[in-house]
Amino acid sequence: MSTTPTIGVLALQGDVREHLTALADAGARALPVRRPEELAGVDGLVIPGGESTTMSKLAVAFGMLEPLRAFVRAGRPVYGTCAGMIMVADKLLDAREDQETLGGIDMIVRRNAFGRQNESFEAAVEVAGIDGGPVEGVFIRAPWVESVGASVDVLATYGGHTVAVRQDNVLATSFHPELTGDHRIHAFFVDMVRAGA
Ligand code: GLN
Numbered sequence: 001m002s003t004t005p006t007i008g009v010l011a012l013q014g015d016v017r018e019h020l021t022a023l024a025d026a027g028a029r030a031l032p033v034r035r036p037e038e039l040a041g042v043d044g045l046v047i048p049g050g051e052s053t054t055m056s057k058l059a060v061a062f063g064m065l066e067p068l069r070a071f072v073r074a075g076r077p078v079y080g081t082c083a084g085m086i087m088v089a090d091k092l093l094d095a096r097e098d099q100e101t102l103g104g105i106d107m108i109v110r111r112n113a114f115g116r117q118n119e120s121f122e123a124a125v126e127v128a129g130i131d132g133g134p135v136e137g138v139f140i141r142a143p144w145v146e147s148v149g150a151s152v153d154v155l156a157t158y159g160g161h162t163v164a165v166r167q168d169n170v171l172a173t174s175f176h177p178e179l180t181g182d183h184r185i186h187a188f189f190v191d192m193v194r195a196g197a
Pocket of ligand 1: 048049050051052053081082083084086112140141142143
């Protein structure tokens with residue numbers, strides 16, 4: 001299939017530009033999204049890494065929290081990396097009581113899970129559905145998935161912890177594939193968006 005889907009990158013905070021480049025490289029038309037009108041014009045959305053507490057506060061301040069929740073509920077494809085994984089979790093550990101998420105994946109995500117000594121590292125990660133060998137996972141104060149519900153597919157683990165998952169049209173990774181120049185995971189997401197469009 002050679003259709004060019006339009007995919008937004010949530011541009012409230014985080015590493016937006018790298019995702020725009022990766023998505024364009026993977027065959028999508030990629031645009032930053034900050035406002036409800038912009039969200040309405042995209043077929044799928046990437047939520048970047050950054051700081052999930054700040055991102056959720058800005059989503060409230062920009063009037064984006066409910067439109068984003070509605071986007072997920074409507075079954076539009078969403079891919080969250082790192083802080084973005086936190087945003088699509090139904091429940092959090094090690095977060096402030098009042099930290100809002102969009103939900104979308106029936107999972108409990110632990111923020112900053114890999115601990116201080118291991119704050120940032122790279123590791124080869126085998127991801128189900130991604131052909132051609134492991135991807136280089138860049139983990140930066142990364143979360144992991146503590147537990148998942150029955151309808152969640154675990155796509156990758158590292159050190160015994162779940163680091164990539166999918167439930168229906170929502171995909172999430174603990175690590176940052178946009179920082180490596182290897183855009184296979186973005187291509188996988190672009191295909192999810194094509195299938196859902
Ligand atoms: N630790 C950050 C958070 O809790 C996530 C870090 C990242 O996105 N690289 O939001």
